[in-house]
Structures are given as structure tokens and as C-alpha cells.
Amino acid sequence: xxxxxxxxxxxxxxxxxxxxxxxxxxxxxxxxxxxxxxxxxxxxxxxxxxxxxxxxxxxxxxxxxxxxxxxxxxxxxxxxxxxxxxxxxxxxxxxxxxxxxxxxxxxxxxxxxxxxxxxxxxxxxxxxxxxxxxxxxxxxxxxxxxxxxxxxxxxxxxxxxx
Amino acid sequence: xxxxxxxxxxxxxxxxxxxxxxxxxxxxxxxxxxxxxxxxxxxxxxxxxxxxxxxxxxxxxxxxxxxxxxxxxxxxxxxxxxxxxxxxxxxxxxxxxxxxxxxxxxxxxxxxxxxxxxxxxxxxxxxxxxxxxxxxxxxxxxxxxxxxxxxxxxxxxxxxxx
DNA sequence: GGAATTAAGGACATATCATATCCGAAAACC
DNA sequence: GGTTTTCGGATATGATATGTCCTTAATTCC
Ligand code: FES
Ligand code: FES
Numbered sequence: 001x002x003x004x005x006x007x008x009x010x011x012x013x014x015x016x017x018x019x020x021x022x023x024x025x026x027x028x029x030x031x032x033x034x035x036x037x038x039x040x041x042x043x044x045x046x047x048x049x050x051x052x053x054x055x056x057x058x059x060x061x062x063x064x065x066x067x068x069x070x071x072x073x074x075x076x077x078x079x080x081x082x083x084x085x086x087x088x089x090x091x092x093x094x095x096x097x098x099x100x101x102x103x104x105x106x107x108x109x110x111x112x113x114x115x116x117x118x119x120x121x122x123x124x125x126x127x128x129x130x131x132x133x134x135x136x137x138x139x140x141x142x143x144x145x146x147x148x149x150x151x152x153x154x155x156x157x158x159x160x161x162x
Numbered sequence: 163x164x165x166x167x168x169x170x171x172x173x174x175x176x177x178x179x180x181x182x183x184x185x186x187x188x189x190x191x192x193x194x195x196x197x198x199x200x201x202x203x204x205x206x207x208x209x210x211x212x213x214x215x216x217x218x219x220x221x222x223x224x225x226x227x228x229x230x231x232x233x234x235x236x237x238x239x240x241x242x243x244x245x246x247x248x249x250x251x252x253x254x255x256x257x258x259x260x261x262x263x264x265x266x267x268x269x270x271x272x273x274x275x276x277x278x279x280x281x282x283x284x285x286x287x288x289x290x291x292x293x294x295x296x297x298x299x300x301x302x303x304x305x306x307x308x309x310x311x312x313x314x315x316x317x318x319x320x321x322x323x324x
Numbered sequence: 325g326g327a328a329t330t331a332a333g334g335a336c337a338t339a340t341c342a343t344a345t346c347c348g349a350a351a352a353c354c
Numbered sequence: 355g356g357t358t359t360t361c362g363g364a365t366a367t368g369a370t371a372t373g374t375c376c377t378t379a380a381t382t383c384c
Contacts, residue, residue: 002370003252003280004342011276012257027359036260041344047361060352061358076279089251090165095174098198101314113302114173117238118165121290128283140275152263162353162359164341166371189330203373209332222381223329324330324382 006045006083009037011137013046014079017055018071018138019154020161025057027064030160034153045083052082062162071138077129089125090118168207168245171199173299175208176241179217180233180300181316182323187219189226192322196315207245214244224324233300239291251287252280 013031020026028046032039046065049055056068067074092115096108110116142150175193182188190208194201208227211217218230229236254277258270272278304312 002249002342005253005255006342007252007280008255008257008276015276025359029359034261035257037257038344040346043360044344050360057360058352059350059359059361061354063352063359065360076283087164090169091167093167093170095170095197095199099196099311099315101318102311106311110306113299113306114170114177117291117294117299118169121238121287124290125283125287128286129279132279137275137279144272144275149261149264149268153261156263164371168371187330191330200373202375205331206333206373212331219331220381221330221332221379222383224382225330225380227331 003080004084006048007080009035009042010045010049010079010083011076013042013065014049014054014067014071014074014134015137015141016153016157017065017067018134020066020157023066024158024161025062025064025066026157026161030064030157034157048083049079052078054078054082064162067134071135072133074134075130076132076134076137077126079134080129088119088122090115090122092118165242166246168210169242171197171204172207172211172241172245173238175204175227176211176216176229176233176236176296177299177303178315178319179227179229180296182228182319185228186320186323187224187226187228188319188323192226192319196319210245211241214240216240216244226324229296233297234295236296237292238294238296238299239288241296242291250281250284252277252284254280 012035016031016034017026028039028043031037031046032042035042046055050057050065053068054074055065057063057065092112094112096112111119145153174197178193178196179188190201190205193199193208194204197204208217212219212227215230216236217227219225219227254274256274258274273281307315
């Protein structure tokens with residue numbers, strides 16, 4: 001069970017976009033340079049965010065991405081699901097139905113108890129991510145990242161934001 | 163993020179082994195037939211359980227698998243990790259280190275805030291599974307599976323248990 | 325002792341998915 | 355009109371999941 005590294009990319013990109021002044025856009029090129037990522041591939045992750053209506057885009061020079069909602073209205077789960085998909089991590093292939101002792105055509109009334117427990121764990125994972133807002137991340141980062149790096153990073157970003 | 167279907171297989175096999183009388187073994191062949199699975203491949207999952215010391219084996223005719231501990235001493239997480247590995251679902255590739263604004267040779271004191279949150283969610287998933295014992299599953303199944311199917315299944319199993 | 329049966333594990337084949345690159349179209353800016 | 359950007363499709367590559375086959379060693383039964 002491995003998450004795509006695109007999740008890490010998307011979360012870090014959103015953290016940067018959250019620090020952008022009202023109305024400004026940041027291009028894929030800048031986000032890729034800032035994080036040392038392949039531009040073309042990072043673009044796919046950003047497209048996923050766009051399809052999930054988490055970010056807005058505009059074309060042309062000075063175009064790029066900005067958040068579609070305020071950072072306190074976006075949580076980690078939305079971002080993770082945008083790039084990773086909403087499918088549950090455990091998929092039940094209903095192997096209990098292969099039991100040779102089951103009568104012909106017998107139909108289960110409930111999902112299997114095994115699957116229900118695995119799905120409950122999945123939901124616990126989702127709940128944790130749902131509870132963390134993008135604004136919480138930005139707060140933490142602004143405390144933990146050394147002030148001079150934090151400042152120079154956003155200078156770097158603003159120089160490139162259209 | 164998708165779990166191997168071997169997790170489903172292992173959990174269902176453990177549920178069956180939990181119903182085995184003291185000292186009896188059940189072969190891969192029987193477990194594969196009961197669940198409609200490829201014998202050779204299911205064998206890999208059972209080997210993983212064996213390496214994790216969750217089950218014991220014996221060779222020869224009448225050989226096979228039995229639980230190494232009582233069902234109340236085995237939880238879902240142990241079984242899942244035996245098959246799926248203990249690696250965390252989120253891996254941080256430390257893309258923050260690629261920030262061109264960071265001074266040469268700067269070293270982070272803490273893991274990235276993004277990673278910490280993702281790991282927290284991972285831990286919530288693990289906690290949920292850790293809290294469910296194999297004996298809990300057996301209780302639920304014995305209530306939910308129709309009595310006649312439950313009974314005939316274990317007759318079927320006992321006929322093949324060495 | 326010999327034949328049959330079993331788990332263990334290595335070698336190999338295949339399918340699916342993550343990762344990555346490239347290109348053309350449409351939109352926005354100059 | 356030329357440039358820059360997002361978007362989507364096509365394609366290539368590597369890793370992982372899935373599945374099969376075969377050999378070896380241990381155990382049971384005759
Ligand atoms: S049949 Fe799929 S989890 Fe039980
Ligand atoms: S650098 Fe890996 S999660 Fe932030």
C-alpha cells in the first residue's frame with residue numbers, strides 16, 4: 001500500500017499557493033523548479049487538483065495556478081483524494097462466495113465482516129486527513145521553517161507569480 | 163494506494179484456522195479450495211504469515227498450517243503487516259530540500275510537517291487494525307454467517323484437517 | 325526402506341500501475 | 355502574430371502485484 005509521490009507534491013504546492021497574494025497565479029514551471037520536480041509530470045498532479053476544483057487556472061504568460069478556496073476551507077483529504085483517487089485502499093473480491101459449502105445462488109445480506117473492518121480503518125485514515133486544514137499546515141510551516149528561508153522563498157515565488 | 167488482495171486471503175484463512183481444533187493442521191490445498199484461490203500463490207501469503215510467526219507448519223501428508231497463538235492474541239494489523247509489509251503508506255522524498263532558496267548544506271532538524279501529518283493518518287489506520295483481534299472477527303462471523311453454512315464449512319474443513 | 329504428500333523458496337512470465345516524456349490544441353498576453 | 359501557458363492524449367519505462375512452475379527437504383504412511 002504505497003501512496004503516489006504526487007500526494008507529497010500536491011500538498012507542498014498547495015502550501016505555496018496558500019501564501020500567494022490575492023489574485024496572483026503561479027506557473028507549473030515555477031512550482032517544479034521550487035521543488036526540483038519534472039515539470040511535465042508535476043503538471044498532471046496540478047491538473048488533478050484543478051479537476052477537483054481545489055485550484056483555479058488561467059492561461060497565457062503570467063498564467064498558472066491559484067487556490068480556488070481559502071486555505072482554511074481545504075483539507076488534506078481533498079488534496080490527497082484529488083491525486084490519489086477516492087477508491088478505498090482495501091478491495092473485497094468476495095472470496096467467501098467461493099465456499100463450496102454455500103447453497104447454490106445464496107446471496108449475502110451484508111458486506112463481509114473482514115471488509116467492514118478494513119474499511120473502518122480506511123475511514124480512520126481519511127478522518128485524520130479530513131481534520132487537518134491547509135491553513136493548519138501553513139501555520140506549522142511558518143513556525144518551523146527558519147524565518148529567512150521562509151521569507152526568501154516567498155520573495156522567489158513573488159518574482160515569478162503572474 | 164491499494165492493498166494486495168493477499169490481505170483479504172490471509173485474514174479469511176486465519177479465521178478458518180482459528181476454528182480448527184487444538185493440534186490439527188490444514189493444508190494450503192484445502193484453504194485454496196475453500197476460498198477459490200490459486201494454490202501456489204496463496205502459498206506465498208501463508209509463507210508470509212509463517213515468517214511473521216503467526217502460524218506454525220508441519221510437513222508431510224496431514225501437514226499444513228495452524229495458528230501459533232490464540233485468536234485473541236492476534237490482531238488484524240499483525241496479519242496485514244505480515245503480508246503487506248510494515249512500510250508506511252506515505253514516503254517523504256524530501257522535496258523541500260530542493261528549494262533553491264535554502265542555504266548550501268542546510269540540514270532540517272525535524273521531519274517535514276507534511277510528512278508528519280500523513281504519518282499520523284497512517285498511524286490512525288494501524289491503530290484501528292491493532293484494536294481488532296482475530297477472536298473478534300470469529301465472533302462476528304459466527305453470528306452473521308447462517309448457522310448451517312457455518313456448520314457445514316467446518317465439517318468440510320475437519321474432513322481435510324490433518 | 326520406499327512412495328506419497330506437504331511447506332519452503334527460487335525462477336520465471338504476465339498484467340497493472342506509477343513515473344516520466346512528448347506533442348498538439350486552445351487560450352491569454354504582448 | 356508570436357509567445358507563453360494550461361490541458362489532454364499518446365507513448366515509453368520501471369516497479370510491483372499476480373500467477374505458474376519446479377526443486378528441495380521434511381514428514382507420514384505402507
Ligand atoms: S469476502 Fe472479501 S473480505 Fe470477506
Ligand atoms: S519534504 Fe517530504 S513531505 Fe515535505
